[in-house]
Amino acid sequence: MAIKGVLRPGFAQVRVLDMKEAIIHYRDRIGLTVVSTEADGRVYLKAYDEFDRHSIILRECDEAGIDYMSFKVDNEESLNHYEEQIRKAGFDVTPVEAGEQPGVGRRIHFTAPTGHRFDLYVQMELSNNGPMTNNPDVSQLDPTGMKAIRFDHCLLYGRDLDGTQNLFVDILGFSVSEQVIDDDTGMVIATFLTCSNKAHDLALVRHDEDGKLHHVSFLVEDWSAIRDAADIMTRYDISRDIGPTRHGITRGQTIYFFDPSGNRNEVFAGGYHFYPDNPVRIWQASSVGKAIFYYERELNDRFMTVVT
Amino acid sequence: MEKEKFQISIKGLDEKIICEEDEALLTALEKQGFAKIPVGCRKGGCGICKIKILEGEFKIGKMSIKHVSLAERKMNFSLACKTFPKSDLRLEIFKKNNKVITIRA
Known part of the structure; x- marks a missing residue:
């Protein structure tokens, strides 16, 4: 199937304790560009290879974590369809007026069973310094810092993993690419969901507290970029x-x-291409070390416990 | 000018570690490999290195209010990654998620 409906992760709003330090990190180290700072204090940023106006929003707060993750949808008809289907499944859907974020059209938001807020939207202004479209050079802006190409995906932790997974699969048309399951019970411990040709656009891990952020990931070009x-x-x-x-x-x-x-970040490169006819790849929990950290072959203490 | 150094003692342990002024307690603990305090984000966000200062003067940096509430701050609870000594300190480490705190032999 060609990519229809939900197209891709669009943006994430992240809570930071100190805006000044956060800007140095996301702009100077990761290499995002500050697009605007608005009257409410939120700072909007984008990666050099993104066409749309922004992809990361920072909000200063006395508690770290994620406010919401938003997915871009192909057209208004799809958005209306999803709105109706999500409501029909028993979830509250709250409309967000166009302009709540600069350059962004109307959104709908809902809280998934794992306690995370997600948004869907169709419209976002194009950036005036995104990728070139006429005899395009590889970049318009010179990549800086870690040379993040784009906001790529999030890994989120919460209790009712099955509920959130079902919502994304049954209603929003995502596919499951991989899962980690308990050897004995078959309970799903982690699930990797894609709405595209990527190996994952959203990942979920079962955890005893809802609404938690494990990481916000940025794509970089290759293994050399990881080294840099x-x-x-x-x-x-x-x-x-x-x-x-x-x-x-x-x-x-x-x-x-x-x-x-x-807040945990990731720089991520490579990964296989996913097609919707691919079988789900299954990892037994007894092999979870290799599943998560292929070279170490064991989890570090922090993987399951450190979230914001 | 030489940085002032403070002695940090941890409840239940005999050994002491040295922490410089303006150095986070967690940094000193990690650097000296002395007590395996749970190390998470090191930035005040995850709450895993929660401690209580039992004696001594200190200052703190920004940390998530979710992990150390304002009431707890008044009771000298803090996060080791955002606590900076102003005198010798005695503190207690709280383990989280039942991880065992191990001490270097």
Whole structure:
């Protein structure tokens, strides 16, 4: 199936404890561009290879974490359809007026069973410094810092993983690419969902607290870019979790690290291409080490416990 | 100018560690490999390195209110990653998620 309906992750609004430090991290280290700072204090940023106006919104708050993750939908008809279907499934859907974020049309938001708020929207203004479209050079803006190409995906933690997974699969048309299951009971511990040709656009891990953020991920070009990002992390004393390494799941190459408010970020490169006819790849929990950190072959303490 | 160094003692342990002024307690603990305090984000967001200061003067940086409430702050609870000594300190480490705190032999 061609990509219809939900197209891709569009943006994430992240809570930070100190805006000044956060801007240095996301702009100067990860390499995003600040698009605007609005009267309510929220700061809008984008990666150099994104066409749309913004993809990361920072909101200063006394508690770190994620406010919401938003997906872009192909047209108003689809948005109306999803709105109706989500309501029919028993969830509250709240409309968000156009302009609540600069350059963004109307959105709908709903809270998934894992306690996370998600948005769907159709319209966002194009950036005036996104990728070129006429005899395009590889970039219009010179990539800086870790040279993040785009906001790629989120991994979120919460209790009712099955509920959120079902909502995304049954209503929003996502596919499951991989799962980690308990060897004995078959209970799904982690699930990787895609609405596209990527190995994952959203991942979920079962956890005893709802609404938690594990990481916000940024695409970088390749394994060399992962190395260069690692150099920057040491050079600027950025708190690193693990990596450079590879995930068994998605086969992407990765570093996990933390922003100055303790929100985990990832730089991610590679990963296989997914097609909707692919069988689900299953990992037994007894092999979860290799699934998550393919070279270490074991989880670190932080993977299951450290979230914001 | 030489940085001032403070002695940090941890409830239940005999050994002491050294922490410089303007150095986070967690940084000193990690650097000296002395007590395996749970290390998470190191930035005040995840709450895993929660401690209580039993004696001594200190200052704190920004941390998530979810993990150390204002009432708890008044009771000298803090996060090791955002606590900076202003004198010798005695503190208690709280483990989270039943992880065992292990001490270097």
